Amino acid sequence: MLGEKGLDGVRIEPLARRLGVTKGSFYWHFKGRQELIEALLDYWFSLWDDEISNDRLVQSNPVDRIWVLFENVIGRLSRGQTVSLRMLSHSDGDVARRIEERDRQRLAFLIDQLQELGFSPKEARVRGQVYQVLMTGEFLRSGGQPLSARIERARDYHQLLSSKT
Numbered sequence: 001m002l003g004e005k006g007l008d009g010v011r012i013e014p015l016a017r018r019l020g021v022t023k024g025s026f027y028w029h030f031k032g033r034q035e036l037i038e039a040l041l042d043y044w045f046s047l048w049d050d051e052i053s054n055d056r057l058v059q060s061n062p063v064d065r066i067w068v069l070f071e072n073v074i075g076r077l078s079r080g081q082t083v084s085l086r087m088l089s090h091s092d093g094d095v096a097r098r099i100e101e102r103d104r105q106r107l108a109f110l111i112d113q114l115q116e117l118g119f120s121p122k123e124a125r126v127r128g129q130v131y132q133v134l135m136t137g138e139f140l141r142s143g144g145q146p147l148s149a150r151i152e153r154a155r156d157y158h159q160l161l162s163s164k165t
Helices: 002-009 012-019 023-029 031-052 062-074 079-088 093-116 121-142 147-162
Strands: none
Touching: 002 079, 012 023, 012 031, 031 079, 031 093, 062 093, 062 121, 062 147, 079 093, 079 121, 093 121, 121 147
């Protein structure tokens, strides 16, 4: 519902109706909307953790490690959620803080990989930030296209950003 309808879709009554449960049983799991949003953030961050976990990044080449992350972000099933949660961060300081913390972790990973490829710290930071912008905004730009086309476009960006020539 978050991905389909945005934050307005994250209301107890419509969610309970869609799931075929009573509001009371829904409240048994979540005390209110804020607790539900916290659970959504926790779930979203667990996807991020999976994206940069050691078992997913076993490639020895930093270009391949960056691609695994980039492809996972593009292909993830919760694309619309990303947009909604980032929009929520504009008005909710706690959400903004949590997202910024994760963004810093992802950027640090990207910078490390790019420096391993031989980019200077400054160039690695800028390229890492461009990767983040692409990962964050890709769904807004291309979410309606087939996944194969989105992955192909992302591959082109990746080749440009990870190449020194």
